[in-house]
Amino acid sequence: GDHRDLPSFPTRRSSDLRGGTSWRRAVYEQSAGNPFYLRALALAGRATALPDSVEAVIMAEVDRLSPLGRLVARSAAVADGPFDPDLVAHIAGHTEAEVLTAIDELTAADLVRPAAAPRGFVFRHPLVRRVVYDNSPPGWRLGAHGRAAAVLAYRGGPLAVRAYHVGLAAQPGDRAAVSLLVEAARGARFHAPATAARWLST
Secondary structure, three states, rough: OOOOOOOOOOOHHHOOOOOOHHHHHHHHHHHHOOHHHHHHHHHOOOOOOOOOHHHHHHHHHOOOOOOHHHHHHHHHHHOOEOOOOOHHHHHHHHHHHHHHHHHHHHHOOOOOOOOOOOOOEEEEEEEHHHHHOOOOOOHHHHHHHHHHHHHHHHHOOOHHHHHHHHHHHHHOOHHHHHHHHHHHHHHOEEEOHHHHHHHHHH
16 A cells, blocks of 8 residues: 555454464564564554553653644654655744754654655654654644645645645545545556555545
């Protein structure tokens, strides 16, 4: 599926149960091979969510940030990664200069790190990004995806990235959103059929 998907797996075969082949693969993919997160997911028995104690530790790091730092962290989590400061600035509703200052704060706290791509940054681990995203206010998150979709449409951003945000923010009856999701699904149907099916369902 799309890189933003959490892995899903059936539970009918013994290899897919906890400890089975598919379960181990899903846990490994979510942990990105990091021993700490690998152990936390395995002990929790869940391939898609960290134990509450580990999530609390990550959120304690976020809570120590300044108000702008927390907003930029949430906005970066919506943008996903690698994210660029300009997109995050549009999501957060602040200038790029203010966002860059906040990114310095996030990098000092080791929540985000420079990425290989020019002007790109990533969370230190995908599960850190997921915790920040899941703990963002849902109403704010809805609006944030809408702002991301709007700026990416203006930029002519990649279709799959636009579809990700549109699928989470579009209102019923939005024909432009329907057209975009159908087009994105057609482009993804062979290499990411689960993502294509989700976009068509949306």
